[in-house]
Amino acid sequence: MTKKEQLIEYNIQDIIEYIVMDLQIEYDKAMLIFYNSQTFNKLTDVETGLYRESSAYVYGLFQDERNFGRLIQAEI
16 A cells, blocks of 8 residues: 555545544444545545645535535635
């Protein structure tokens, strides 16, 4: 497993844990929700570089996607 793949996997694990805690749902359901998101697609696409961000940052993007129906990235 490459370093990039490891970073992606660690982010995914953390984000699924956040979903489980925040939504009070089973791990399997949290996995389905996240795996079917645009955020997951962007995270697993190494070209986006999203895998380099913290899991908390990526989870924030996921929350925005759920709230607004699409990915929203705030400008700095």
